[in-house]
Structures are given as C-alpha cells and as structure tokens.
Amino acid sequence: MSHEELYENIRKNDNEFVELFDDFAFGEVLENTSLDVRNRMIVIISSLITNHAVNPFKIMVKEALKDEILSPVELKELTYQSFPYVGFGIAFDFLEVLNNIFKENNIELPLNGQSTTTKEDRWQKGYEIQCSFFGKDQIDEMRKTSPNDQIYFQDFLSGYCFGDFYTREGLSNQDRELITFSIIATLGGCENQLRGHTAGNLMVGNDKDVLIGAVTVLCPFIGFPRTLNALAIVNEITGN
Template sequence: MALTPQAHETLERLFGSPVPTNPTDPELFDILQNEIFGEVFSSGVLTDVERELLTVTALTAMQTLPQLAAHVGGALNVGATPLQVRETIYQCAPYIGFPKTLNAIATANQVFTDRGIELPLEEAGTVAYEDRERAGAAIQTPLYGDEVKQVFASLPEPFGELVPHLLTAGAFGDFSTRGVLDVAERELISLVAIAAIGAATQLRPHVAGAIKAGCSRQKVAAALVQVMPYIGGPYALTGLVLVANYDENASSEAYR
C-alpha cells in the first residue's frame, strides 16, 4: 500500500522530509499514516496547530511518550509555541494526575532542549494561591453549575467539602485561569484527556462544558475524530454519541 498524496503532504508538513517509515512493519505504518494524516487531518474545522495540540493531549493522557516526543516536534513545526505545548500538557494534570503530567513535561522539555529552546519557559499563572477557589468558581459555575457540590455533599467529613474544593481550586483555579490558552481551548483539551483515559461518566458534562465555553458541536466532534486513531474507536465514539445527541437544555448530569 502506497501513501496517498494527502498523507504524504501532511507528513512532510508536520515532520519534514524524509517521511517517517517503519521498515519492519511497513504495511501497518502505511495504513495508520493514510488514515491519520490523509483522511483525519483533511476533515473538520481544526487548524494544524489545534490538531497537534489535541494529539499531544491524547498521547500525554495515554503516556505513549515516544510518540509524544514526535508530536511535540510536529506541533512546533506547524507553528505552535512552546508555551502552547506546555499549557496543553499542564491542562491534563487534573484528569491524568501529576506523575503522568511530569512524565509528559519531561518529554516535551527534552524536545525543547534539543531545539535550543531555553528552559524554564516563562510563567503563565494569573491567580494567587489564596484566590484559586474564587477564580476557579468564576469559570466552573457558568459551565457546570454547582452540581459537583451537590453530588459530593453526602461524603463523610471532611470530604464533602474537600473534594469539591479540590476540583474548583485545582482543575479550574490552578489551571483554567492560566494564560496562553483560553477557556474554550482548555475545555476541549480536558474533554480529549477524559476521552483518552476512558472516563465515560465524566464525558457527558465535559462535552456540554466545551460547547458552553464556546466550542461548536462541529469542533467538538472534530476534536474527538482527530484523536480517534490514537485513543481507539470505542473511547472516541462514546464522546461522539454524546455530541450527536447533545441537548443544550438538558442537565449535564455530572459524575452521576
């Protein structure tokens, strides 16, 4: 099987020449490259930068670090800034945990170092530690309401208050308030990270959250299709079913 012209052009744009090959399993490599870089990359409304940042998200969540290194380089090649790449990885932390995030940051930083990019990158935090709860709630509440507080209120003390606090001050206060990426971009990254780890219960509220943050249904669908070849069909299709049946008037039913 030969590469399609579209796949070949996309691969050269992302990774340069010569196009990556696999001499031990060339057939599989051709199949995946034609699907990802031919068909998927030519569909939907995403830019090359958006596609690569979402791919970085999926690979970060799955901890496929050799492929992550390649796509960090691809993201830089098509115009993403080092700060955009770093913030994409940071945004995954509430969903995949800090150890995996540290692994991904180490991988990205090695790519930056190899390209002569000085580390550490400039800071992008905008909120003082003591203001995290307030600032996080200002983002969280319009998108998700107060359902998290309601759902976890019956936990034994102190967790009925601590768990909602950690979600508000952490996921939203520590990360969604940061610069470089806007809230809509961060919600799309969060959705892809959640899809990549198969957290089906959280997919429904985060599909709604991405749309409420300003992403169109077409863009949310495009994001899930973009990462489908990386995370696998079942995980992506679970999210796509929710996009197909999205009702803006329905409750998000978060964490239920």
C-alpha cells in the same frame, strides 16, 4: 504538517502497516474533519500524553515547534493542563520530555510564569470558573449533596483543577476545555465527566462541529470503542 518521522523506526519492517495507518489517520480522517491544524495538534498531543505515548509525543511537539503551530508557552500549558486528569505519574514524564526538547531547540527555561492566582484567591477564582462553565446551580448542588466528610473533593476541584490551572494565561478557555475533553475521551470509562466537559466546551464556544472534529481526529489514536463512546456522548448532550 509532516509526520514521516512517526514511521522512521518501523517502516523498514512494517511498511504495509504504515501505508494503511497513514492513509487512514492522515488521509481519510482529515478528509472528514474541518478542525484546523492547531486544534488537531492540541487534540493529538493531549491524547498522546494520556496514552503515555512518549515517542510520538516527542515527534509531534517537534513538529508543532518547527512549523510554529504551537508556541513553547502553549505546549507547556497543554502539558500542565493534563496533570489534574492523568495524574502526576504520567504527566511528570512528559514535562521532563518537553523541557528536554526545549533545551535541544535553545528555548530558554524557565518560561515566563502564567499564573494569575494566589493561595488566598485560587479557590474562589476556580469556583467562579466552574460556575461559568457548568452553571452555579449545578456546582452548588454538587457541594450540597456531597457527604460532609467528602466535601474536600469538591474543594480540590474548585481550588486545584480549576483555580490552579484554568485561571492560567497562555491558553484560552476554549483551548483548555478542548484539551480536557480530548484527555477524558482518551481515558475512557469516564462518561459522566465527559458529559460534563462536553457541556463545558459548548459553554466556552467549542460547538458540536469542533467536538465531532476532535473525536474524528482522536479515532486512530484511541481506537473505535472509546471513539464511539465519545461520539455518543457528544450527540446525547447536543440533542442529536
């Protein structure tokens, strides 16, 4: 995977920085993770959306398409998956950027739809996914202990976050949970949610090595404070 375009606009004036960052982010970091190139790209692009890093996002998406690391459908679904976590105000910009990249590459839009739910069954299917990831007892306890005038937030989680997004085709459960983990780790300050989605990743088959690999790849992109917080939570949840 080439990444020279990342430095095109700054190498002339900041070559010393480019050399040290490149040696770290695409040298030392990659020497210490077994995460494959596809998952590394998923982790990085998810983090770039979260940090509102539009120009690096463009470069990474073009690389993913050029090298056939991720398909147009996978890139579109990754961007959709970010909406419940970073919000419309950030994710909408990246959806527009992504569509423009597709047009530049003669990728016909709209892409084939990936939805598998209806308005009538989205909540039930989302609830079932929550239960399979986190355990029915835990989900039911969250609903039971929610104040009556706030129960609709639990409905939002089941219907929108899980029912509208996790039920979609185009990405696996492992992909979607890795995206969610990467976004929440990048956000910082969401430790309870990161604990939950660390457990969710383990449940769908992303083991500790995958999660440690994701945190390793994230480090140059999110900084050490958020990296060390995420690392501590992975170790806490996995019992190490």
